[in-house]
Amino acid sequence: MSVEDFCRLCKGNLRIKGTLSNTKNIFPLRRVPNEKSVNERLMALGLTLSNDNSRSGRICRSCFRLVVRIEEDFAVFKKWHEAEKESVPETPFSSLEERVPGEEVSLAISGVHSISPVSGEKRARERLPSETTNDVNKKLCTETPTPKLSRPTAEMPVRRSLTEVIIHYPSNPKGDKMECQANIAGIVENIAKENWRTAANLIVRHKELFGRLKENVLKVIEDESKLLCNPYNGFMLWRSSAADLKAFTFANLLSDLERLSPFMFSIFSKISKRSPHSTCAAAAIALRGREPRLSAFAYCVDSVLMHGGAKKEVFKRLCKLGISTSHSCAVTKQKESKLLAASEDIQNTQSREEKMPIECDFES
Structure with missing residues (x-):
């Protein structure tokens, strides 16, 4: 391929299906009246391009539009520069030779000289401590940059190729x-x-294609929800007896969710940033809205509320949100837990008595 097949600035390929398209000559052979060439525009901006055979003499349309935008912005920049130049007061010295020793000259990018007198004594002085004692704290307490949130783009990228x-x-x-x-x-x-x-x-x-794909995703979630709501699959939220609630753990609930509904588990885990407790709580509350008998997590919340002395109105409001059960169900479950604890104490006492050695007094 020839060097003329590429853009001089961005090095992009200018041939589409074997023909040069959307290009512009930097050094045109015939000059159009009242129109500047690309080379003249770049020279006005401070960029001089050499016209030799080893470099491309073409520029793509994207780079040309960029040059046009730079010209427009540069015109605004000139206006600002002239306005600042007029507002600067005249210096008391007509030339640099008339400066008093100890004065410094600062040169700006635009070429304007501004003189700032600084005495030699002031430069030789030792640095004084700051007036405030919080300067160090101000330097250390820098603002943390806010993270940029990624937002999915709804527009399809522009394509120049043909498929x-x-x-x-x-x-x-x-x-x-x-x-x-x-x-x-x-x-x-x-x-x-x-x-x-x-x-x-x-x-x-793609809106239409993603709409069809969304229906399939919802169908997968529906199938996994039905699988969790089936009482014969051994899902942990179904086990709400007093003995099962005593062995309730978030680790077992998390493993059941990952085993029975991997897709829905990945959604809750992504939303909660892989927080196990938040994932379990969100999934338990959402599934109880579908099947009220999935109440193992709700009974665990009831035990916390009963221990804290919550009133009936608290249970009533949280029950509407699916977070807890009603107050009557919570009281019934508390009684079952007490009976279970009492029966376990009796069994432990009997087992200890059976293990104790029998002492016989033969002398009596």
């Missing part, structure tokens, strides 16, 4: 050639190249 698909049928060996539209060309191309991450990103941006 075609040829489908060969047994009845038609030559195949049917189909030209892909711009909004699906990138999806087809990345699927053919097995770039699954890029293809999935483009599918999300």
Whole structure:
């Protein structure tokens, strides 16, 4: 390929299907009257390009639009510079030779000289301590930069290439050639190249295609919810007896969620930033809204409320939110727990008595 096939500034390929398109000559052979060439515009901005055969003499349309925007902004910059130049008071010295020794000259980028008198004594003085004692704290207490939140783009990227698909049928060996539209060309191309991450990103941006995909995602969530609400699958939230609640742990609930509903578990885990307690609580409350008998987590919340001395109104409000059960159910479950604890104490006492040695007094 020739050097003329690439942009002089961004090095982009200018040939599309073998022909040069969307380009502009930097050094045109024929000059259009009342129109500046690209080279003249760049020279006005301070960039001089050499016209030799080893470098490309073309520029793409994107870079040319960038040059036009720089010209517009540079005009505004000139106005600011002139306004500041007029507002600066005249210096008392006509030349640099008339400066008093000890004065410094600061040169700006624009070439304007501004003289700031600094005496030699002031430079030779030792540095005095600051007037306030909080300067060190001010330097240390710097503002932490706020993290930038990623927002998915709804627009498809602009494509300049053409994507075609040829489908060969047994009845038609030559195949049917189909030209892909711009909004699906990138999806087809990345699927053919097995770039699954890029293809999935483009599918999300396609409104109609993502709408169909959303229905399938909801169907997967529906199937996993039905699986969790089936009492014969041994899901932990179904086990709400007093003995089961005594052995209730978030680790077992988390493993059940990951085992029975991996897709829904990944959604809750992503929302809560992989916090196990938040994931379990959110999933338990959401599933109880679908099936009220999934109440193991709600009974655990009841025990906390009863221990804290919550009133009936508290249970009533939290029960509407699906966080706890009603007050009557909480009292009944507390009685069952007390009976279980009492029976366990009796069994422990009996087992200890059975293990104790029997002492016999033969003398009496």
